[in-house]
Amino acid sequence: MDRRELATFLRSRRERISPADVGLPAGPRRRTPGLRREEVAQLAYISTEYYARLEQARAPRPSREVLAGLARALRLSDVERAHLHHLAGVPPLPPTGPSREVRRSILDLLHRLPQAAATVMSASLEVLAWNDLAAALMEDFSALPRRDRNLVRRVFLGPHPPGHRLYGVSDADGFARMSARHLRAAAGRYPDDPEVAELVGELLAGSAEFTRLWESHDVSEAPALIKTFQHPLVGPVTVNCDVLDIADRDQQVVIYTATPGSRSEEALRLLSVIGTQRMDVTR
Template sequence: MNNRTELAEFLRSRRARVLPVDVGLPAGHNRRTPGLRREEVARLAAISVDYYTRMEQARGPRPSRQVLGGLARALRLSDDERRHLFTLVGETPEPVGEPPQDVPAGVLHLLDRLDDTPAFVIDAKYDMLAWNDMAVALGTDYSALPPKLRNLARQRFLMRPERPFDAEQAEQFGREMVADLRQAAARYPHSAELGALVAELLASSEEFADLWAEHEVRVLRGGSKRMWHPEVGDLVLDCQRLMVPEADQCIVLYTAAPGTPSHEALRLLKVLGAQRFSSSRSAQRDHRSEPAPAPAAPGRSGGPAPGRSRPAR
């Protein structure tokens, strides 16, 4: 990384400018320098003190986009200063309006390769952005849902799925999701979509409103999940979350240890799903091979021809 010295000088100058009261910290006593201490900046940016100290000493590694975003918030940088910070590291600034929804091509390729593992991608506000066939087989066909209902928070607090996780796990998942959404709201304070989602959930779900009022902030982690599937029965799956920092997105994977009943159930689900998808594609081919209907007679109203559907948008 070039510009290490320039980055170090910029960080020191911005740190000296921010007063403790500006970020809700007590002024304290015996402050030998103006502005924030290094440990205070590190805590506000959610990084280690050693990591931040090395950056200020022009000997640290190249910071990630996530670290840069945290520093920009901690140091209360203006939009121009934020762009300068990212430019010093050779990055373009991350979006400050809405959470990114363009899934990186490499992530989409990964989903295609995971043909025996349910996997999907969500953004910071829990919108389903991409999924593989196994995710459909385990859960639902998200492409058949309107975009608004592809949001996992709406499903959890407003729709209450017919086949939820174990009741205790469902409660814990809801609590962690609310804490994660609050952290996302801090990252995207100007997001109209995230703000509208939170407002809708506050107005429509007493459970969400109670959890939101607790002000917990936590990134949702993985863990063991118990669930029931109508075709393969009870499942105990390991849920893993892989972050995609450059897109602020998360890949969610469901796996089971080899040799366990749940692993065999996933293998069966793959076969059943492949049969279902094959039958669906065959029906679509047969449908397309039917002769096209005759044009409508003059004077009759137009519109989609009988037996045809418009492509999903």
């Protein structure tokens, strides 16, 4: 553990973050640049005294849980997070499961696409992030518990009205095949992840279709580039589907755009106004 370098690194990261970056008021008497020590401690769920000792190079080696809290509180990048671990003498562990943490730059990207519906998917096809238009087109994911945001579970186990599988999308059966193959590949990459194992077990127990696809041992299929959503308020919406890989997080950005000048482009514009305010009519 390099206490002096760790102390300097923590202080430098703390001073670069403004209170507004983490949703805190600046206040009229703030003298220190960036966050106060007690604010970092609060965000990291550790005591102010212990954090102060870390910055004074007097603290014992922090645990992995403390380092995870500090990395979250200080909004560290992947490289900075690894550096923090090495300074603390606690080398970072390789990931045991799909990453659920979406980079800030990717979150910002989603909201800079006002005319496109965009989501971020994990390796196990959990919807991790979305913009307003994606929520209006598909579902208000913020209203769902985390387990119900997984699209593999959704396409095989529902809930969905008869004939309206997976938001009524035109390639729902093709997506089901692709998602089973995608999940098998993810299970191969993360054999020790309990969440992936639990998801596979639940699907095998609850869906004969998934079981048949799983037993084929296929791991790849070309995605559909054009699909149509049957939306309950604006009718059919045909979109181009582009998938961008985030290799270092094993995630994908899925972007839906309509052809300029098409009826579907008008429908997306209308959805951007309607939002999710009346989506409960389909429940």
